[in-house]
Amino acid sequence: MLDQNLPTEAQLSAAIDAAKARTEVADIYFVACGGSYALMLPAEYAMDRQSRTMAAHALNAAEFKARAPARLGTTSIVILCSHSGTTPETVEAARLAREKGALTIALTHVAGSPLDEAAELSIHYSHDPKRLEPTHSPAVLARLTFGILAAREDNAMATALDAALNQVPAIVDNAIAAHEDRIAAFAERHKRDTVIYTMASGSNYATAYSYAICIFQEMLWVHSAAIHAGEYFHGPFEITDFDVPFIVLKGLGASRAMDERAIAFVEKYSERVTVLDAEELGLGALPADVVEYVEPLVFGTLLRVYSDRLAFYRGHPLTVRRYMWQMEY
Amino acid sequence: MLDQNLPTEAQLSAAIDAAKARTEVADIYFVACGGSYALMLPAEYAMDRQSRTMAAHALNAAEFKARAPARLGTTSIVILCSHSGTTPETVEAARLAREKGALTIALTHVAGSPLDEAAELSIHYSHDPKRLEPTHSPAVLARLTFGILAAREDNAMATALDAALNQVPAIVDNAIAAHEDRIAAFAERHKRDTVIYTMASGSNYATAYSYAICIFQEMLWVHSAAIHAGEYFHGPFEITDFDVPFIVLKGLGASRAMDERAIAFVEKYSERVTVLDAEELGLGALPADVVEYVEPLVFGTLLRVYSDRLAFYRGHPLTVRRYMWQMEY
Numbered sequence: 247m248l249d250q251n252l253p254t255e256a257q258l259s260a261a262i263d264a265a266k267a268r269t270e271v272a273d274i275y276f277v278a279c280g281g282s283y284a285l286m287l288p289a290e291y292a293m294d295r296q297s298r299t300m301a302a303h304a305l306n307a308a309e310f311k312a313r314a315p316a317r318l319g320t321t322s323i324v325i326l327c328s329h330s331g332t333t334p335e336t337v338e339a340a341r342l343a344r345e346k347g348a349l350t351i352a353l354t355h356v357a358g359s360p361l362d363e364a365a366e367l368s369i370h371y372s373h374d375p376k377r378l379e380p381t382h383s384p385a386v387l388a389r390l391t392f393g394i395l396a397a398r399e400d401n402a403m404a405t406a407l408d409a410a411l412n413q414v415p416a417i418v419d420n421a422i423a424a425h426e427d428r429i430a431a432f433a434e435r436h437k438r439d440t441v442i443y444t445m446a447s448g449s450n451y452a453t454a455y456s457y458a459i460c461i462f463q464e465m466l467w468v469h470s471a472a473i474h475a476g477e478y479f480h481g482p483f484e485i486t487d488f489d490v491p492f493i494v495l496k497g498l499g500a501s502r503a504m505d506e507r508a509i510a511f512v513e514k515y516s517e518r519v520t521v522l523d524a525e526e527l528g529l530g531a532l533p534a535d536v537v538e539y540v541e542p543l544v545f546g547t548l549l550r551v552y553s554d555r556l557a558f559y560r561g562h563p564l565t566v567r568r569y570m571w572q573m574e575y
Numbered sequence: 576m577l578d579q580n581l582p583t584e585a586q587l588s589a590a591i592d593a594a595k596a597r598t599e600v601a602d603i604y605f606v607a608c609g610g611s612y613a614l615m616l617p618a619e620y621a622m623d624r625q626s627r628t629m630a631a632h633a634l635n636a637a638e639f640k641a642r643a644p645a646r647l648g649t650t651s652i653v654i655l656c657s658h659s660g661t662t663p664e665t666v667e668a669a670r671l672a673r674e675k676g677a678l679t680i681a682l683t684h685v686a687g688s689p690l691d692e693a694a695e696l697s698i699h700y701s702h703d704p705k706r707l708e709p710t711h712s713p714a715v716l717a718r719l720t721f722g723i724l725a726a727r728e729d730n731a732m733a734t735a736l737d738a739a740l741n742q743v744p745a746i747v748d749n750a751i752a753a754h755e756d757r758i759a760a761f762a763e764r765h766k767r768d769t770v771i772y773t774m775a776s777g778s779n780y781a782t783a784y785s786y787a788i789c790i791f792q793e794m795l796w797v798h799s800a801a802i803h804a805g806e807y808f809h810g811p812f813e814i815t816d817f818d819v820p821f822i823v824l825k826g827l828g829a830s831r832a833m834d835e836r837a838i839a840f841v842e843k844y845s846e847r848v849t850v851l852d853a854e855e856l857g858l859g860a861l862p863a864d865v866v867e868y869v870e871p872l873v874f875g876t877l878l879r880v881y882s883d884r885l886a887f888y889r890g891h892p893l894t895v896r897r898y899m900w901q902m903e904y
Binding site (some may be wrong): 272273279280281282283291294296297301303305306307308309312313314315316317333335341413440441447448458459460463465467468469470471472474475476477479480481482483484485486487499500501503504507511515567568569570575 | 601602608609610611612620623624625626627630632635636637638641642643644645646662664671769770776777787789790792793794796797798799800801803804805806808809810811812813814815816828829830832833836844896897898899904
């Protein structure tokens, strides 16, 4: 365990140093549940895009434990996340990984929590759902990922990523202010919908997934599914009709062409499409090779403000739950 | 290109021999779109569970091309699938992989198709959606996966897998006959539903995903999402209510406990749950270490018969499309 009074920066450095000190790292597993699992997907994406020496795998924590990958062992790094640090599946996954000799690094908001205790190293992040600071969980995970890439390979993007993350708070604030009218119109337009789909690709699929399962299904009791923009034309697009609502994220990274193709189709056959375009949000000002690792964070934070307003118009606060935290399950 | 008159068995052997002949294989990519992508997920699962030397990655073909994994190269095997062999994204993925020096192996129903031409090696499979023979695509892919494991590692499960696959046609036929009344009741019960969820975990998540996007969204225009049983408690379960329909697959593999936990909850709060239990389907007769690689095939075939009846009761044949094959997109 790290001293729990250490600030995020020192914990992040210690985790990167520990990753560097490993003799061999063949695999990096990103393991969590729900919203924290969604957080892991851009990190897997970044490793797939960037790493020549480490294979990346994002898995739900219960799936990770049941699957018990044959490669899991002393050549593995396992990065876990639980906001409260109490998610039992994630704590068990940390224990399994540690038993197998993997380097375990936990991200959590709560020092002294079971996950904090179970992992070899921890990073404590700060939190505010309507802002995105470099010490918040998605930014900390991106910094950890590129820090490990810098430490173990000749990847030089960490500096540019840090610079981009420093610009994110202003980009988010500006986007929220600029979207004020659109946020109100969105909430009015969708206040009685029973189904709203999300769609994205590349690093932004994570935000679409998180929004579908945590905001729509969990917090608003609206039916939803995250549709991968590349999968859309191979099944899901048949559900499109003039009155079927979609939120689509248009990224600036490698998968922008995929998003554009899906948007051209969905806007032709549905009258109820909300497109958030990274370019329009001001993300085009960031370096082209870094923007795709930052944009899911900006989309996620802006969309949180969209959902706050929608929740108000529906009379269903995002804090209401019928099962979660209400009972044993 | 292989001689297109070669039967499936010889093509399968040639592909396994080619995989064995590679000096080093660090990664195996499973690449396709839609229903064929779903087919790849149990293969990725099997490699994760079994392989110590090869890291597995399943990706939608457009995502694969855009992501352009840094590790893709001469130490990669890329397995692709397109039924018609004409899926442009999958053909482009095969070309990219081949340019990078990867061994490319295509599964397709159509000899001489663009994918057949683009890949270094091909395996032509036979097809009948309501049966499951060892020469059908999911079985061929399982045999290829365990054939590669046998050829490159000391994995001895291929023989037991082959024996299990030989038992599958009878298991499927018996299950369809035994479920006759349940199939009719299911179709009656859900003929007017606008939303039906699917849920599974482990190797069976693939079948839940395929059913959600290809049967419900694409063929029946019913809103749907595949919920991972391990993710269910971290968001999606809040959408559960007395009248929300779910189809849940209960496997016999490593993730059975995950399925059982989700089923206990969903059956408590929804009155409209259809559980298909691998044990009840006769899969318990197969060896415990092999059954999880076979059961998604059995679930998929049985569920196809469920959807045929549901389509009839809804007056919406599974062959009807409004966009697919009707226009350019």
